[in-house]
Every structure is written in C-alpha cells, then in structure tokens.
Amino acid sequence: MYSSTKPLFDYIVRNVTAYSHKEARAMAFMLLEHYLRLRNVDVLVDKPIPSNASQPDWDIIIARLNQSEPVQHIIGSTYFCNLEFKVSPSVLIPRPETEELVRLVVKDCYWDEDPVKIVDIGTGSGCIAIALDRFMSFAKVWGWDVSDDALAVAQENAHRLLSEVKFEKYDILKEDTFEGQFDCVVSNPPYVTYSEQISMEPNVLRFEPHLALFVEDADPLLFYRAIADFCLKHLKSTGACYVEINEHFGAATQKLFVEKGFRKVEVIQDMYGKDRIVKARLSVEEV
Known part of the structure; x- marks a missing residue:
C-alpha cells in the first residue's frame, strides 16, 4: 500500500498502457478521487495517505483498464452536469x-x-x-x-x-x-x-x-x-x-x-x- 499520493499516481499512469499519457493521467485522477477522496491538488503536493485508508488492489484496476474497460465502469459512476450518475454496461x-x-x-x-x-x-x-x-x-x-x-x-x-x-x-x-x-x-x-x-x-x-x-x-x-x-x-x-x-x-x-x-x-x-x-x-x- 502506498503512503503518499504522488508515487501512487505515477505508478498508475506509468502502468496504464492502453491509453495515451494524457488519458492515463485523467483516469488516475478519477481513481484517486473516487477511492481515496484525493483532489488533483493533493497529488501535486504529494499529500500523505492515512495508514488506515482502505485502498483497492491497484494492479487489478490497472489490468482492467488495460483490457479497455471504461474507468467509469470500474468506479461505477460518472459526473454529468455536476451530478454523480451510476453507470453500467446497460447504459x-x-x-x-x-x-x-x-x-x-x-x-x-x-x-x-x-x-x-x-x-x-x-x-x-x-x-x-x-x-x-x-x-x-x-x-x-x-x-x-x-x-x-x-x-x-x-x-x-x-x-x-x-x-x-x-x-x-x-x-x-x-x-x-x-x-x-x-x-x-x-x-x-x-x-x-x-x-x-x-x-x-x-x-x-x-x-x-x-x-x-x-x-x-x-x-x-x-x-x-x-x-x-x-x-x-x-x-x-x-x-x-x-x-x-x-x-x-x-x-x-x-x-x-x-x-x-x-x-x-x-x-x-x-x-x-x-x-x-x-x-x-x-x-x-x-x-
């Protein structure tokens, strides 16, 4: 488990190879916000991750992304007009x-x-x-x-x-x-x-x-x-x-x-x- 934000962000971006670097960065920001409630600025200042924070298996998530599964499906939701909507393969x-x-x-x-x-x-x-x-x-x-x-x-x-x-x-x-x-x-x-x-x-x-x-x-x-x-x-x-x-x-x-x-x-x-x-x-x- 990672103890600070920037190394985790870099790890995700480096290993998501099915997308461009820009797209991988955007996905990494989305994942950190969803799972750890970390904002983009938290990544930039390398905010520490609390030792008791529940972290998912990042390698499994990265593998799913590299199989082209949409990050919104992994998270289970996305934002539209500043409202958070559940999404699934049905929609x-x-x-x-x-x-x-x-x-x-x-x-x-x-x-x-x-x-x-x-x-x-x-x-x-x-x-x-x-x-x-x-x-x-x-x-x-x-x-x-x-x-x-x-x-x-x-x-x-x-x-x-x-x-x-x-x-x-x-x-x-x-x-x-x-x-x-x-x-x-x-x-x-x-x-x-x-x-x-x-x-x-x-x-x-x-x-x-x-x-x-x-x-x-x-x-x-x-x-x-x-x-x-x-x-x-x-x-x-x-x-x-x-x-x-x-x-x-x-x-x-x-x-x-x-x-x-x-x-x-x-x-x-x-x-x-x-x-x-x-x-x-x-x-x-x-x-």
Missing part, C-alpha cells in the same frame, strides 16, 4: 457534449408560468431527464426507454439524486399508443452507423450497449424520423424538439425535420465545432 456513459444539449433546453425553456412538460426519449442512465428535472424545478419530466435494464439504472439514479422523473418503458419505433402533449421533446438516440465501428475505441465497442449506440447504415435517420412523427402528434405548437445528432448528418437531419413540417430548424455545433444538436420548432414564433 451509455454520459458525454460532455450531451451536457450542451441539457444547457440549451434549460436556457430555452426556463419559464415558470405553468409546469413545463418534457419527455426524454431513449433516456438510458436518465442523465438528461434527471438533470433537467433538477435544474428546472417547475418542470414535469418523463424518461422513456426500451430497455428494462436501462430503466432500472435510471430509476436508481433518480432515487439517489432526489429526482421525481417518471420513467416508463416505451418504444418510439413501434405503434404510437401515447395520448398527451409535451412542451419539449429531447433525445439522444442511437446515431452511430455500423460502418463507423472501424474508427471507434475498444472501450466503447466492447463495453457500451450497442442497442443505444448503433443504427443501420441504410437508414441512419431512423430514430429522428420516428421522433419527428411523434412530435407532430404530441408536441405543443409552441414547443420545441432537441436531438443530439451524428456530426456527419447535420444537414440531412435538418432537412428531415423541415420536410416533416417543422417551421424553424437549426443545426447547433458543439464545443469542438462539430454539428451536434438539431433544434426544431413547429412554429416560427419563440415562446
């Missing part, structure tokens, strides 16, 4: 780009005359739905998914984060049996084509659910078409739809919503300058 690990989707919805929908009704289609871990529920106290939020395992994770996250999101099983690709309307429809649906697997990292391909990741190359906009059709029936005329998209299909996704009858459709780029969000409104008038 996608939340990405920073998706935080931009949440911030956009909060900015656009922040009014309090009436409860804002929001549905998150394909909720996964529940990160989008729960973040919106926590940041918008006047909102009523639903989270839908086709996976029972994902819904179980989402429900656990809601319990841990004191969220009142209502999670339900619903398949957007099947016959529409829902009755009701929403002010906002949001979704981060499967949008990676199978042909893109060749450029993906093994930690994603081997450990994250393909059900939530991939769509057939022959119909890459399958879920967006279903979401647009759902919105035509269940989105209020003053409402808006927000979807995360494949960077390669920004213009095509925008065209799809326009052809479905949406009056105002925007493609919004993420922090890296890539097409990442489509915002679609049935009316040209903003609320």
Whole structure:
C-alpha cells in the first residue's frame, strides 16, 4: 500500500498502457478521487495517505483498464452536469457534449408560468431527464426507454439524486399508443452507423450497449424520423424538439425535420465545432 499520493499516481499512469499519457493521467485522477477522496491538488503536493485508508488492489484496476474497460465502469459512476450518475454496461456513459444539449433546453425553456412538460426519449442512465428535472424545478419530466435494464439504472439514479422523473418503458419505433402533449421533446438516440465501428475505441465497442449506440447504415435517420412523427402528434405548437445528432448528418437531419413540417430548424455545433444538436420548432414564433 502506498503512503503518499504522488508515487501512487505515477505508478498508475506509468502502468496504464492502453491509453495515451494524457488519458492515463485523467483516469488516475478519477481513481484517486473516487477511492481515496484525493483532489488533483493533493497529488501535486504529494499529500500523505492515512495508514488506515482502505485502498483497492491497484494492479487489478490497472489490468482492467488495460483490457479497455471504461474507468467509469470500474468506479461505477460518472459526473454529468455536476451530478454523480451510476453507470453500467446497460447504459451509455454520459458525454460532455450531451451536457450542451441539457444547457440549451434549460436556457430555452426556463419559464415558470405553468409546469413545463418534457419527455426524454431513449433516456438510458436518465442523465438528461434527471438533470433537467433538477435544474428546472417547475418542470414535469418523463424518461422513456426500451430497455428494462436501462430503466432500472435510471430509476436508481433518480432515487439517489432526489429526482421525481417518471420513467416508463416505451418504444418510439413501434405503434404510437401515447395520448398527451409535451412542451419539449429531447433525445439522444442511437446515431452511430455500423460502418463507423472501424474508427471507434475498444472501450466503447466492447463495453457500451450497442442497442443505444448503433443504427443501420441504410437508414441512419431512423430514430429522428420516428421522433419527428411523434412530435407532430404530441408536441405543443409552441414547443420545441432537441436531438443530439451524428456530426456527419447535420444537414440531412435538418432537412428531415423541415420536410416533416417543422417551421424553424437549426443545426447547433458543439464545443469542438462539430454539428451536434438539431433544434426544431413547429412554429416560427419563440415562446
């Protein structure tokens, strides 16, 4: 067992060989924070580790990382919008780009005359739905998914984060049996084509659910078409739809919503300058 922080940090970084040096450092910081509650600055000043601190078997953790297992799965959680979410192989690990989707919805929908009704289609871990529920106290939020395992994770996250999101099983690709309307429809649906697997990292391909990741190359906009059709029936005329998209299909996704009858459709780029969000409104008038 290590008695001070810096030698342990260096040991982890040196032996995590499946990733770049920068990535290994980031993982080492995450591990030390999770297991020993050590901050980055504690590493820099080589803070002593108490002799009675419970330390895991670091070699086993390093071996798991070198087998491309995501550090978030080893820890069992990750942060999204400053909230800690449980993750598992049943759900996608939340990405920073998706935080931009949440911030956009909060900015656009922040009014309090009436409860804002929001549905998150394909909720996964529940990160989008729960973040919106926590940041918008006047909102009523639903989270839908086709996976029972994902819904179980989402429900656990809601319990841990004191969220009142209502999670339900619903398949957007099947016959529409829902009755009701929403002010906002949001979704981060499967949008990676199978042909893109060749450029993906093994930690994603081997450990994250393909059900939530991939769509057939022959119909890459399958879920967006279903979401647009759902919105035509269940989105209020003053409402808006927000979807995360494949960077390669920004213009095509925008065209799809326009052809479905949406009056105002925007493609919004993420922090890296890539097409990442489509915002679609049935009316040209903003609320």
